[in-house]
Amino acid sequence: MSRLGNLGARLYRGEVGYDFIGKRKIWYGLSILITITAILGLAVQGLNMGIEFKGGAVFNTPKTSASVSQAQNAAEEASGHPAIVQKLGNGGLRIQVSELDTQQADKVKTELSESLKVDSEKINAELVGPSWGEQIANKAWTGLGIFMILVVIYLAIAFEWRMAVAALIALIHDITITVGVYALVGFEVTPGTVIGLLTILGYSLYDTVVVFDSLKEGSKDITKQTRWTYSDVANRSINSTLVRSINTTVVALLPVAGLLFIGGGVLGAGMLNDISLSLFVGLAAGAYSSIFIATPLVADLKEREPQMKALKKRVLAKRAAAAAKGESADDSGQPQDGVPDDAATDDAATAGAVVGPRGRGRGRPSGRRR
Structure with missing residues (x-):
């Protein structure tokens, strides 16, 4: 097995992990900074509209x-x-x-x-004539609005309304950054750009839905145990799908990068620049938002619920009691040596249902060890 494949397997089993949820304020701050820069670029420089829009x-x-x-x-x-x-x-x-x-x-x-x-x-x-481009723009805005409504309805039905809200915020984040990059680099906005913007919406949702599906499966009957909070399970969901998200994003970015840097930069093909830049920026922003924006937002919204607050209180109380007794487990209930604690079997049956994957490391939350 390759080194990356081995890492992915270990992330999936919960043997290693990174605390994405715990550092969510850093990601929020970084995203706000990038978004503000994009908005300022759009306000100061504006978009370089093609003749299809200006005539x-x-x-x-x-x-x-x-x-x-x-x-x-x-x-x-x-x-x-x-x-x-x-x-x-x-x-x-x-x-x-x-x-x-x-x-x-x-x-x-x-x-x-x-x-x-x-x-x-x-x-x-x-x-x-400028009217043709105006018609395209109006139809694009109409299509975008319909798409957003359908996405929110579908995610609310398939998952829950908190995930729908988080996905919508992530989509707006991705579109804002992409449009801001266009303003900053001065690329011409053509119908190809509009097509690219509409295309990235599906790619942006792909990784988000993958993580949400893992989170939905992992959080079943979560209130029936006292080992993990909702944030712990959300963090595990990100880590278990991390390598998959990276692989799919890189594979999608490589041909788009070829269009942008070789097709557009070397061959001088204008239409390739228009559509490939929106795809390149949108794909990268979509992968970022699914990991650092959408899932942390779901965890924040979910832990505002009374039952999740009560669960977190019980989990923290149990961890404090375990720490007072000097048991060899960290604050997430994971033994420091990375091997399941045989003494902690009181929640074993429920734990297996919460986390999902079978085998070594079953039911073990992710997160950096302290």
Whole structure:
């Protein structure tokens, strides 16, 4: 078995673990800082909207020896507006100029023909109206709203309303960060960007639902035992699915990174930049939020319940009594040597039902040993 696979097995059995829930205030603070930075970037710089949203013209030239900078200067001088120029695979150029009408587009086409030394008849000019992009944006917002409502309803039915609320907050967190990154790096927002944003919503929910499913299974009949709090079980759920989340995220990020850094950066394919950046940032943010935002939020909301407060009080009282007697168990009920404590058998039957996995380490909570 590989080293990573061995670590995953040990995390699943509860032999090792990291206290994600115990350090949730650190994750909350980090997420708030990142979100505020994204919002500030959006407010100060704004989004670089493509011509599909602002309106304008796109000029596709035949193969030419002119450089991208030469074409950009020529287009900006002819139109009086900023231009975006991309090199095409056939040696031609794609020139975008916003806020042009038909008459202005004809003038720009003629001057580009002279500046780039290409036949005017071979330059393909397309006018794009802002209403088309506005329709796409409105439909995207409508689709996003419907998606959010359906997600909340489904999670509330399949799990519980606290998990639905936590997942919704995590989704808003991921979208805000992705949009903020677009504002900070200045990438153009096109219909491809909108498609990418809608796509990451499903990926963002994937890891979250996996952890929630483990948490739902692990917290059955939790109030019938006195060894673990709800936060302990939530922490175990994160650790038991951690390697799986990392593997699926890395596998998904690798091809997207290829599109972003090779396809967009080296080949200069504009549409690849638009969709791949939103996918790359959204996938990374989704994996982060499922571990550091969604599940800790569920634990916080759940432990506000009276029965969970009473359970936590009983668990802490039992641990204090065990510590006073000098028993060799840490504050989570786990023996310090990592081997199940044979003396602590009073909750053994219930413990097996709470944690889930069978075999060595059955019923053992995760968390860093002290």
